[in-house]
Amino acid sequence: METVPESHRYLLDAQFATLATVGPDGRPQLSEVWFLVLEAGVGISLSTARQKTKNLLRRPECSLLILDVANPFKYLELRGDAEIEPDDDFAFAERVGAKYGADLRAYDAPEDKRVVVRIRPVRVNAVDMGG
């Protein structure tokens, strides 16, 4: 993610990001997600039972905002299309869980599957409204 300017690169170490998807009614939907920084973007582990996952399968256009929670004037917005792959052995969920010291499947029902959602930004907005 060489497109993220130096001034905002520390935000890639943040713990949470806000993911925006578009629902079947055309309305954006927001939720907080955990993420991993990958070579060419950001990776998220999602349960297929979640509405945001269904939204992305139908409409991959999405956006991710990483806020500086200590200074909310500063944030990074990454816009891109979700590339979705099965994570049937939960290998990626475990990678994300290792970052957070958490078991992601504890949030799921036993029958839920997980997918890897990769977002390669097509546009990066590095904002500092306090500047």
Add this chain to the structure above:
Amino acid sequence: METVPESHRYLLDAQFATLATVGPDGRPQLSEVWFLVLEAGVGISLSTARQKTKNLLRRPECSLLILDVANPFKYLELRGDAEIEPDDDFAFAERVGAKYGADLRAYDAPEDKRVVVRIRPVRVNAVDMGG
């Protein structure tokens, strides 16, 4: 906003919210905004020069996420349709500015106009992933 549960009402006192609009390409767009709590929802003062304002004029469907920056497991998502009115005398911009001790027009070009954006939630999601 009687639909906001007691457990999340304190978030209405937060300083920032993340506004999601849908762009002309169908992609959600995110930015941080200041807001006022109104009797029947949330009010935002936006410059007509901003892409998010143009998005809302075209597609009023939007969503607002108010994050507990001290505990990002907790947040409130308000989904609704933006109702947009001119703020030609900047009266509403001044009300918002008074909350923040700021002059909102300092962010605008001299020729920019402002609008009042009211969002009456049609759906409220009060989330606590750490619960």
